[in-house]
Amino acid sequence: QKEVEQNSGPLSVPEGAIASLNCTYSDRGSQSFFWYRQYSGKSPELIMFIYSNGDKEDGRFTAQLNKASQYVSLLIRDSQPSDSATYLCAVGNQFYFGTGTSLTVIP
Amino acid sequence: EPEVTQTPSHQVTQMGQEVILRCVPISNHLYFYWYRQILGQKVEFLVSFYNNEISEKSEIFDDQFSVERPDGSNFTLKIRSTKLEDSAMYFCASTGNRNTGELFFGEGSRLTVL
Numbered sequence: 001q002k003e004v005e006q007n008s009g010p011l012s013v014p015e016g017a018i019a020s021l022n023c024t025y026s027d028r029g030s031q032s033f034f035w036y037r038q039y040s041g042k043s044p045e046l047i048m049f050i051y052s053n054g055d056k057e058d059g060r061f062t063a064q065l066n067k068a069s070q071y072v073s074l075l076i077r078d079s080q081p082s083d084s085a086t087y088l089c090a091v092g093n094q095f096y097f098g099t100g101t102s103l104t105v106i107p
Numbered sequence: 108e109p110e111v112t113q114t115p116s117h118q119v120t121q122m123g124q125e126v127i128l129r130c131v132p133i134s135n136h137l138y139f140y141w142y143r144q145i146l147g148q149k150v151e152f153l154v155s156f157y158n159n160e161i162s163e164k165s166e167i168f169d170d171q172f173s174v175e176r177p178d179g180s181n182f183t184l185k186i187r188s189t190k191l192e193d194s195a196m197y198f199c200a201s202t203g204n205r206n207t208g209e210l211f212f213g214e215g216s217r218l219t220v221l
Contacts, residue, residue: 034210036210043198043212043213044210088149094155095140095205096152097152099148099149
């Protein structure tokens with residue numbers, strides 16, 4: 001069973017703050033890692049992907065990967081109310097999803 | 108912009124009936140997926156499909172489920188003898204390259220089993 005775990009939520013941050021979302025995975029052979037966002041009642045949409053250890057930045061979003069620790073995270077800088085959603089970590093070619101972390105950005 | 112389309116958007120069925128959920132993936136994509144999301148719960152992988160055959164399936168995808176690509180465009184999920192616990196949102200998704208990322212999702216088909 002390929003497990004993908006995310007930090008329990010819900011997470012609330014004030015507007016402008018940094019939101020930190022974490023994910024661990026069980027399959028040490030996984031090579032691809034993705035962060036998706038899902039608004040209530042909608043389908044998931046890709047935020048970014050990462051394959052190599054280290055950081056990857058895209059605008060206000062930074063993904064961090066540590067394969068030795070089987071850990072991937074997402075930082076959202078300057079959080080906006082429109083970032084309020086559930087964030088899903090997905091791992092591997094079959095895109096196994098984690099349980100999701102609900103984020104609320106308070107204006 | 109190309110998109111994954113799913114039909115029906117909502118289906119209500121009686122327990123024990125068979126349902127077919129339909130998906131039209133993006134035309135040049137090669138990898139197709141079905142996921143299930145029970146209300147308030149995680150997005151669960153059901154099955155992936157490539158080159159006209161199943162490439163991987165989860166424990167959920169038992170003999171009750173089947174997938175088919177009956178022609179060059181449609182990708183279907185059949186659920187036989189539906190149970191109450193099959194009530195969920197079913198998402199179809201496709202990608203052109205499963206290593207580089209973007210998995211495009213349809214809007215989902217909500218199945219309600221009474």
